[in-house]
Amino acid sequence: MPRGNCQGQGWWHGKFKGCGYRLTAGREAILDILSKSEGHLSAEDIYMKIHSRYPNVGLTTIYRTLEVLSNLGMVHKLDFGDRRARYELAEGPEGAHHHHHLVCTDCNKVVDYTDFIDEEVELLRETEKGLGAKYNFQITNHVIQFYGLCGKCSGKK
Amino acid sequence: MPRGNCQGQGWWHGKFKGCGYRLTAGREAILDILSKSEGHLSAEDIYMKIHSRYPNVGLTTIYRTLEVLSNLGMVHKLDFGDRRARYELAEGPEGAHHHHHLVCTDCNKVVDYTDFIDEEVELLRETEKGLGAKYNFQITNHVIQFYGLCGKCSGKK
DNA sequence: TCTGATAATGGAAATGGTTTTCACTAACTA
DNA sequence: TAGTTAGTGAAAACCATTTCCATTATCAGA
Missing domain, CATH: 1.10.10.10 (Winged helix-like DNA-binding domain superfamily/Winged helix DNA-binding domain)
Incomplete structure (x- = not known):
């Protein structure tokens, strides 16, 4: 860097x-x-x-x-x-729209979602502050991702 | 899979x-x-x-x-x-202790933290439920990670 | 505007973590 | 116990990303 x-x-x-x-x-x-x-x-x-x-x-x-x-x-x-x-x-x-990702582990399809974003971001901000102080980290970024099977992939068993 | x-x-x-x-x-x-x-x-x-x-x-x-x-x-x-x-x-x-990660982007040091975990997990559970329903995903896992510079690395400019 | 220092570039070659191939072995089921 | 087939190791293939290096282009200062 x-x-x-x-x-x-x-x-x-x-x-x-x-x-x-x-x-x-x-x-x-x-x-x-x-x-x-x-x-x-x-x-x-x-x-x-x-x-x-x-x-x-x-x-x-x-x-x-x-x-x-x-x-x-x-x-x-x-x-x-x-x-x-x-x-x-x-x-x-x-200020584009902040979003996180939902990833299908089978077909790799990715959904950008903004639902719950406000709560997530709020908690993240808090956490970031707390962690930064406690572990002496200068935090610049975060990742939240959910993994699972999309409808199509969980359907095909 | x-x-x-x-x-x-x-x-x-x-x-x-x-x-x-x-x-x-x-x-x-x-x-x-x-x-x-x-x-x-x-x-x-x-x-x-x-x-x-x-x-x-x-x-x-x-x-x-x-x-x-x-x-x-x-x-x-x-x-x-x-x-x-x-x-x-x-x-x-x-039931080992659930934790998330804090990663230094410079030296790749990783801190496992459990602070705020309860709030995070709570929100995650909610979000998971909501997203799963809305996007028809069967969610099995999530990742939360924070990235930044650890004390040592942000110190060396 | 010209010029020198050096950041940036592109093509080719190297890297290196992960996957594939294939012939062989070992788990499990009937 | 035998037959089916999942699992295995070694070597080769893969392939996204990096590195090398000679060349070019940006930009600060004159």
Whole structure:
């Protein structure tokens, strides 16, 4: 994790500059894709989408950029149990809707839900505060996920 | 995921038999290791520990057994962001202490915490019920994890 | 605007945890 | 006890992600 924890300034031009990162076409392209398509893209998904419009952005750059974005807290890296990471934009400038995930362990279908979110977030905030103090952690993120079988998969026995 | 969802019978001999799995030395060895050492073992950790006492249990068997155990709900498969899965025994027969995890994104140190667990579990139970009904999911497991920098890592800037 | 320092890039090769293959062995059922 | 078939180990395959390295591009300062 290079350059310490640079979180919570303005939106991303400023964020990048402020942390000593350079602004490049590839990075803009990746952020562009992420903000236009919604949820749960793998590095390769992004690569494909980018490739038609920016044919000279390599997979390596995608991975590197996603790591940077993740370090900056602008992107969440998710694990749904198939063996590839998924990425989604964290709340944007206009505060996208916070949500958590419900994952089918059989077909890997993922449901974003916002039900109960307020209670969850409230408890999480409390917990975060408590844990941070007790264990001397500077908490920056959390994951809540439920796993089970979706209707289709539990149906097929 | 073979053999559907066989969860919630007795303890493990019965569980295995009931689901059509056979009882083998390797499987006993793995369960033995898991119940004796605590928390967060990778497949290779288990392999090492097993190898001294049961030299003819291969890594492949470890992986296969862990998958079975995970399907049976006897083991939780965890992801702490380094790229290897960790496994820990789910609540044993005498109800081991339920806990969640606090992970340092820099050094990968993991803290098991039980603070706030009651509130968390309570909310989770509610949410689980609600989500299960609304999205027609048969929920079997959940993950809550907090990520951040531990004292040591946030100190070194 | 030009320029130098160095961050960023992309393609290819390496990595390494996990899965698959396959021939063999051992559990369990009848 | 025998037959069926689940389980096994070793080696090979897999494949998402990282690393290497020579080249290019960004940007701060002159």
